[in-house]
Amino acid sequence: MAHDLQEVLQKSFVETNGDPRQTIRAVCAWDFEQVRQDPATILQLATLVLARDHRGAMKMLRQAYAAYDEAGIQAYQAILARWGATLRAPFTAELMAVTLTALVEGLAIRHLADPEAVPNHLFGNAVIALIGSVVDTGQNHEHIDDVITPLADEIMLTYEVARIDSLPEDPRSAIIAAARAEFAARGYFATTLAHISIRAGVPLSVLKQLFPSKALIVVKALRPQFDELRSKIDDDLALLVAPAVIVKRHLGRLASFAVCNQDFVEAFLMLVAHETATSPEIAVEVRRELDLPSVMTPAIKLGQEHGVFVSTIEAYELSAALTNSLLLRCFTRRDDDAATHAEFIHATCLHGLLSRTNHATPM
Known part of the structure; x- marks a missing residue:
């Protein structure tokens, strides 16, 4: 099927002079006809209904769908490459394949029962509508919600005044929770204060009074956990815990901090890197509020003074490198847990700081 679909796609490109609308309609017409006439379409439905508890039958059904999806993935990737486009999050070529496979099969089955309700061109028109929403020709890393942003903003303006009288009980927490969700869905840069306002149920004017910028939301969201990291280091230092032990403990806490606050920490890293070049004053303020390397610096400095850490590099720079x-x-390894992250950095990076028994050579 993959080979046939690729041939139909290539032929359609030529016959329609590259017009994406006509190309999509031609490919969809072919695909719809194939599915409608294929005896396997009804067989697969029967298997799902009558043999859902049969492992062998369901395994074969999943394999069949996987083959359809793979054919679709190859076709959609070829189309996107030809157009120089990407897909709006959360869609991927794989999710597109699953969506369109399910859509064409559902329409084909409905057509068999009620042809008048499902004309032959319906699948093509539905795909045109979907592609128009999902495909991002500007490669702006947009989210699917952005397609109707103008409509959503207009609707939300209608409720702006009324919402002032029905604010969440804790608007700051609502805004921070909304920002976390938006950063997870869109990424830091694609998220606007308006997006956060709508999700939080807080008028934009009120949100700006509480948080004039996205950067400030990130700082306020991470500040309590940051203060806790510093407090634990201070406790370890006060209790005279060995410097190497303090650093190892801190790496574990820092890894948990990053994993548990993934969306905000990622936003923090991105805004610091970006704002350093575009708005240095924002970057300086964020670094001052969330100076993560400074937390571990006293422990490393103490270790250097006692000969536990042999590096002569400034303690803050060493802490920054580890952090x-x-x-x-x-x-970059999101599937690993916090303990794995911490242990890896401890084993590969911190080992170079430890004094050797027989020869302590300054780095």
């Missing part, structure tokens, strides 16, 4: 390495690993 940045750990945070980077948390966001």
Whole structure:
């Protein structure tokens, strides 16, 4: 099927002079006819209804759908590459394949029962509508919700005045929770204060009074956990815990901080990196409020003074290297847990700081 679909796609590109609308309609017409006439369409429905508890039958059904999806993935990736486009989150080529496979099969089955309700061109028109929403030709890393942002904003303006009288009981917490959800769905840069306002149920004017910028939301969201990290280090220092032990404990806490606050920590890293070049004053303020390397610095400095850490590099710079390495690993290996992240950095990075028994050579 994959080979046939690719051939139909290529032929359609030529016959329609590259017009994406006609290409999609031609491919969809072919696909709809294939599914409508394929005896397997009814067989698969019967299997799902009558043999859902039969492991062998369901395994074969899943394999069949996987083959359909793979054919679709190859076709959609080819189309996107030709158009120089991407898909709006949360859609991927895989999710598109599943969606369109389910859509064409559902329409084909409905057509068999009620042809007048499902004309042959309906699938093509539905895909055109879906593609128009899902495909991002500007490669702006947009979210599917952005398609109706103008409509949503207009509707929300209608309720702006009324909402002032029905604010959430704790608007700050509502805003922070909404920001977390929006950053997770769109990413930090694609999220606007208006997006957060709508999700939080807080008028934009009120939100700006509480949080004039996205950066401030990130700072306020992470500040309590940041203060806790510093407090625990201070306790360890006061209790005369060995510097190497303090650093190892802190790496574990920092990894948990990053994993549990993934969306905000990622936003923090991105805004610091970006704002350093575009708005240095914001970057300086954020770094001052959330100076993560400074938390571990006293322990490393103490270790240097006692000969536990042999590096002569400034303690803050060493702390920054360990902190940045750990945070980077948390966001490039998202399937690992916090303990794994911390242990890896401890084993590979911190080991180079430890004094050797027989020869302590300055780094």
